[in-house]
Amino acid sequence: MASETAQPVVVYRKRRNAELGLCLVASLFGIGGWLTTHLNRDGEIPSNAIVVSAVWLALCLAAHLAVRFRAPYADPVILPCVLALNGLGLAMIHRIDIGFDPPDSAAVMQLVWTGLGIVLFALILTFLRDYRILEGFPYVLFLVGMVLLLLPLVPGLASPRNVENGSQIWIQVFGYSFQPAEIAKIVLTLAFASYLTANRDLLQLAGRRVFGFQLPRLRDLVPIGVMWAAAVVVLVFQNDLGTSMLFFGLFVMMLFVATSQIRWVVIGLGAFAVAAVLISQVAPHVATRVTSWLDPFSDYDRNYQIITAQYGMAWGGLFGRGWAEGRPGLTPVASSDFISAAIAEELGLVGLIAVLLIYLLMVARGLRVALTSTVIYGKLLAAGFSFIFALQTFAIIGGVTRLLPLTGLTTPFLSQGGSSLIANWMIVALLMLISHQARRPATKAGPVEVDLSDMPTSVIDLQGGARP
Structure with a gap:
């Protein structure tokens, strides 16, 4: 009697506890940067340290709980990467704010936009139970x-x-x-x-x-x-x-x-x-961008922003000046377009590479979601959203470091800006939904009777293997 052959079945674990641990570690990036800034600048921890830390930790836990209850089989690494980048961005924006006289309040607004982004993230996970309902409107969506x-x-x-x-x-x-x-x-x-x-x-x-x-x-x-x-x-x-x-x-x-x-x-x-x-x-502005890329010192006044950013990164060197030890505020619009230059100045080349590795990990996990999905539409969506993060990061950091001509794109989750931050949180929510539906166990169906009396015996063996 022939023995039955077992069919391999891939079963993904939820890994929500692993995500919780990673989210707690990721929250320390923002809290640590904020505390170190004040320690280096003022020599003491600010009086509202517990309140600020608790608010940021609550936002991180809220995002995790939304995933735990609404998309329990989603990828456990993407959200911690996002929280680490978002926290670093908030800490660096705050550090740039306090360098002005009087201090600016851009970090407070960025925290508000982060909260709104996490609310939208949770709402999408809650109410958009099947992302495939968006598949039927290509021309309307394109318009x-x-x-x-x-x-x-x-x-x-x-x-x-x-x-x-x-x-x-x-x-x-x-x-x-x-x-x-x-x-x-x-x-x-x-x-x-x-x-x-x-x-x-x-x-x-x-x-x-x-x-x-x-x-x-x-x-x-x-x-x-x-x-x-x-x-x-x-x-x-x-x-x-x-x-x-x-x-x-x-x-x-x-x-x-x-x-x-x-x-x-x-x-x-x-x-x-x-x-x-x-x-x-x-179009003269295109030629100007190319000239600024190839020879920024040809027009010091026009290219002042990129020139000061280059000097700041050079001053930072390999390991950086330290939080609040540099002068990133000398670069115009440092908290949005040139926040990667501010990170390179205060955290050094090592810190900038660490940030790039977080982006690389996030994009890699997004492409893994595309590979995992069994739905063509889900594959294309996950790949497209991953490419958005990859292209934006490559274009803006490449422009700041003069690998490419400078563009007006934002650095995802790091740069100051409510429009970009909210849109990126919505993208992460859709990625988590695609991942959840791709990784969750298939619904078990009951036995199905199939009449094989008319099927040639040369087609298939009852044990599941093809006959010669």
Whole structure:
């Protein structure tokens, strides 16, 4: 009698206790940075140390409890990485605030935005029980995303911050400035994933082969042409190199993940390179960014920000000046665009690399969520959201360190800014939902009777193995 063969089944553990321990450790990054700042600056721990530490610890535990009860099988590493980065950002923003006379209060507002982000994080986990309901509206989501992306060009909505920052990316609603592109990146990722899920087979197989290279059909080039045109509009009219790079790069990367064909990457990079070369001839701000990258000392007044950041990082050296021992406030807008330079000045190259490793771990776990998911839509969403974090981090830190031309993107979870922080917390919530549904045990079904009387015996063995 043949013995039954056991079918291997992968069962994931919840690992919520492991996440709790990691969250407690991650909370110490922010608390430790805040306390060390005051110890080095004032020589004593501030009187409100217990209250501030308790508030931050409560926010960290609230985020963990939302995952524990609403997405118990979610990845246990992503949330601690986010809390570590968010806490470091709060501590560094506070450190920059107290360097001014009188001290600024940007860290207080950033803490409020963090609380709102965690509330939205919990609400998404609570009420969006199945993320796949978003799959059926690709064109509606794409239209909404494009409207959000181009909203700063609408007359009457522009914010005064556009003049200060040099980019037309802010709108003002009820007296508050808001960056709609941060929400657009979520909506457009949902739209891209929906479209690519429905059309991946055509994008993979359709087209003629010319000299061994499979050319896509003209109709299949329409979506990439639309995104190329949108990137050009953002680059020319909104004066925002970072946003145009982010959205076009995101679409090309998701296209590659969906089709596994390098031709789409070649076509995308070629199209963006052609646009960048042509626009640099007619748009002076693009040429200025390139000049600032290659030779910042050619115009000291215009490139003062990047020059002071370079001196600050050089002064920090390998191990940094120490919390509150440097002068990161000398760099304009240090708490938002150049917060990575402030970290490099006070924590050194070692500290900046440690921050990059946290980003690397978070992106790697996000891509692992994509690999774990058995749903194509979930795979594409998780990969797209992971690419957003990877592209933003690479673009902004690469610009600050002069590896790349400087862009106006924010450093995820570190930089000051409510729009970016809330959008990133929403992305993490969606990643946790995808991870939870991919890792949770499958529902056990009862026995199903199958009539095999008409099936040829050469097809399959009753033991589960193929017959010769």
